[in-house]
Amino acid sequence: MLNKNRLFITKTLLSSLIRRRSRILVALLGTAIGATVLFGMVTLCYDIPRQMGKAFRSYGANIIFMPAGSHATIDLNLVNAATDLIPSTQRIGVTPFRYLAVRSNVVPYTLVGTDFQQITKTSPYWLIEGQFPSQDNEIMIGIDVANYAHLSIGDIMPIAGKSRQNDNFDQIFKIVGIVKTGKTEDSFIFVNFTKLESLLQEQNQAEVIELSISAPKEELQNYIAKVKLNFPSIEPHLIKWVTQSETQVLGKLSSLLYLVTSVVLILTMICVATTMMTVVIERRKEIGLKKALGAENRRIAKEFLAESLFLGFIGGLIGSLFGLLFAQVISREVFGSSIVFEFYLIPFTILISMLVTVVACLMPVKQAVEVEPALVLRGE
Amino acid sequence: MNILEVNNVSKNYGSLYALADINMTVGDGKWLSIMGPSGSGKSTLMNIIGCMDKPTSGSVILDGQDITQLSLTDLTVIRRDKIGLIFQQFHLVPYLTALENVMLAQYYHSMVDEKEALNALERVGLHARAKHLPRQLSGGEQQRVCIARALINYPKLILADEPTGNLDEANESLVMNLLHQLHQEGSSIIVVTHSPEVAKHAETTVVLEHGKIAQIIDNLK
Ligand SMILES: Nc1ncnc2c1ncn2[C@@H]1O[C@H](COP(=O)(O)OP(=O)(O)OP(=O)(O)O)[C@@H](O)[C@H]1O
Numbered sequence: 368m369l370n371k372n373r374l375f376i377t378k379t380l381l382s383s384l385i386r387r388r389s390r391i392l393v394a395l396l397g398t399a400i401g402a403t404v405l406f407g408m409v410t411l412c413y414d415i416p417r418q419m420g421k422a423f424r425s426y427g428a429n430i431i432f433m434p435a436g437s438h439a440t441i442d443l444n445l446v447n448a449a450t451d452l453i454p455s456t457q458r459i460g461v462t463p464f465r466y467l468a469v470r471s472n473v474v475p476y477t478l479v480g481t482d483f484q485q486i487t488k489t490s491p492y493w494l495i496e497g498q499f500p501s502q503d504n505e506i507m508i509g510i511d512v513a514n515y516a517h518l519s520i521g522d523i524m525p526i527a528g529k530s531r532q533n534d535n536f537d538q539i540f541k542i543v544g545i546v547k548t549g550k551t552e553d554s555f556i557f558v559n560f561t562k563l564e565s566l567l568q569e570q571n572q573a574e575v576i577e578l579s580i581s582a583p584k585e586e587l588q589n590y591i592a593k594v595k596l597n598f599p600s601i602e603p604h605l606i607k608w609v610t611q612s613e614t615q616v617l618g619k620l621s622s623l624l625y626l627v628t629s630v631v632l633i634l635t636m637i638c639v640a641t642t643m644m645t646v647v648i649e650r651r652k653e654i655g656l657k658k659a660l661g662a663e664n665r666r667i668a669k670e671f672l673a674e675s676l677f678l679g680f681i682g683g684l685i686g687s688l689f690g691l692l693f694a695q696v697i698s699r700e701v702f703g704s705s706i707v708f709e710f711y712l713i714p715f716t717i718l719i720s721m722l723v724t725v726v727a728c729l730m731p732v733k734q735a736v737e738v739e740p741a742l743v744l745r746g747e
Numbered sequence: 748m749n750i751l752e753v754n755n756v757s758k759n760y761g762s763l764y765a766l767a768d769i770n771m772t773v774g775d776g777k778w779l780s781i782m783g784p785s786g787s788g789k790s791t792l793m794n795i796i797g798c799m800d801k802p803t804s805g806s807v808i809l810d811g812q813d814i815t816q817l818s819l820t821d822l823t824v825i826r827r828d829k830i831g832l833i834f835q836q837f838h839l840v841p842y843l844t845a846l847e848n849v850m851l852a853q854y855y856h857s858m859v860d861e862k863e864a865l866n867a868l869e870r871v872g873l874h875a876r877a878k879h880l881p882r883q884l885s886g887g888e889q890q891r892v893c894i895a896r897a898l899i900n901y902p903k904l905i906l907a908d909e910p911t912g913n914l915d916e917a918n919e920s921l922v923m924n925l926l927h928q929l930h931q932e933g934s935s936i937i938v939v940t941h942s943p944e945v946a947k948h949a950e951t952t953v954v955l956e957h958g959k960i961a962q963i964i965d966n967l968k
Pocket residue numbers: 742760763764765783784785786787788789790791792
């Protein structure tokens with residue numbers, strides 16, 4: 368028997384939603400826009416520092432591996448194992464460096480073997496004139512070398528030295544690029560890593576490894592501790608000036624974002640609440656009538672609660688979808704890459720939107736319900 | 748036994764006395780009319796009797812119970828169980844059909860019963876319009892829906908505030924016939940009206956002026 372009553376009131380609630388279409392649409396639009404802003408802003412709060420972190424990696428490597436103790440080089444197999452500890456999405460670049468003392472026309476130089484592909488990732492700030500060596504007989508020289516020896520792109524340079532086995536070599540190289548960094552690289556000569564290995568007659572060793580990792584300072588420090596523990600022959604270093612400024616700027620950016628987001632959220636919530644309130648205030652007469660018919664306050668409140676929960680749920684759901692779109696568009700426009708979708712933000716958004724609609728709805732209902740019905744019914 | 752006793756009831760809004768020291772009784776099963784110029788306090792009195800408002804002073808005994816001492820929640824219960832209200836403006840829930848509006852009164856009272864609600868609409872001649880929304884009904888039809896709603900829970904006392912005020916003659920006699928039927932079935936009725944014709948249907952007419960009883964007319968004489 369009670370089910371008959373429940374069926375009836377459910378039907379009237381549906382009638383209220385369907386037959387008051389235009390009003391419901393206004394309320395739904397309000398909550399949906401609120402939820403869109405909520406979802407979008409919170410997503411961006413997460414995403415912008417992450418994206419900025421990636422952008423910061425153009426400042427170059429933030430961790431260096433050096434051989435520990437009396438070792439002169441590190442085994443590259445160990446380096447691979449150590450870098451595998453970092454998720455590939457955060458691993459921007461890993462560049463090995465191998466050094467060899469050589470001579471060119473009796474002048475001593477340092478010949479450096481490296482992976483040019485990785486250089487573009489760990490040291491994107493290098494200024495290159497010409498191009499990186501791609502053939503084994505090609506080299507790139509530092510600007511100081513070029514000035515000192517009066518060399519330019521296209522010139523030939525003889526290089527002589529000794530392998531590990533003390534075998535002499537004397538080969539002719541072609542200069543294809545000149546590099547300018549303002550640091551020690553300016554006085555080096557660069558060849559392909561594998562070419563240097565063949566000159567040295569020794570494989571899979573490097574003196575220095577530069578890593579560029581997209582992660583906050585604490586994570587980097589944790590990583591360093593882990594490497595120290597698991598790879599005693601590697602001595603990892605944090606490049607402090609890069610991490611420090613990065614952490615500072617990101618921290619400020621984050622707090623700014625959270626501040627803006629909270630302000631925007633409070634404003635939208637007020638807007639949603641006001642919309643809901645006007646929609647309910649319009650129904651004061653209906654509330655008075657129901658009271659006159661003998662409805663207890665609790666019952667009327669329950670009816671409105673059900674309706675606002677429904678509105679909050681649908682609005683939150685629609686808002687989540689549009690919020691995702693909104694954050695995605697912003698991320699694509701500004702950073703040119705997609706956001707990371709946090710699934711739990713959907714139930715979070717729906718919950719908040721239900722909370723706001725319920726509070727906004729019940730406040731005017733409570734007010735209307737406490738007035739004697741005569742007053743409500745008389746007011747035109 | 749009296750269904751209603753009004754003792755020294757006053758209601759003031761600030762310095763304005765809407766009702767000043769009203770005394771009257773209505774016997775069980777009797778029909779009373781209240782007349783008087785606009786602003787004389789008729790609706791104010793009806794609202795107090797109908798448990799929708801409280802007097803500033805005095806007491807109202809409804810069916811043996813002093814309602815002036817009750818809380819708003821208790822008043823709601825009394826209103827639901829004992830009173831059928833017909834308002835000056837036809838108050839219907841705009842998004843519910845005629846039938847649903849009648850059933851709403853059943854819902855808040857006890858249990859919905861669609862058959863019975865349809866019967867009530869049949870009684871007021873609106874069986875065919877059960878599925879219509881209020882805005883699809885004429886004023887007279889809306890008022891008849893209100894009457895169907897007022898009688899659905901078999902109230903002891905029916906309060907009608909100008910039930911025919913906005914109706915033409917044909918609708919007026921329809922409504923008065925309905926009230927007569929209810930009266931014959933034993934309901935006590937109080938009707939506020941501006942029309943002497945309507946007032947004559949009652950056994951007694953009370954005339955209000957400036958919140959006071961100016962005259963009591965026995966219509967049976
Ligand atoms: N809520 C209120 N606040 C202030 N004054 C009120 C209020 N309700 C009624 N009044 C005043 O009380 C007086 C009586 O009003 P009431 O509505 O009872 O008159 P009435 O006899 O029903 O008039 P009508 O025939 O026009 O319906 C009027 O002067 C009215 O202005």
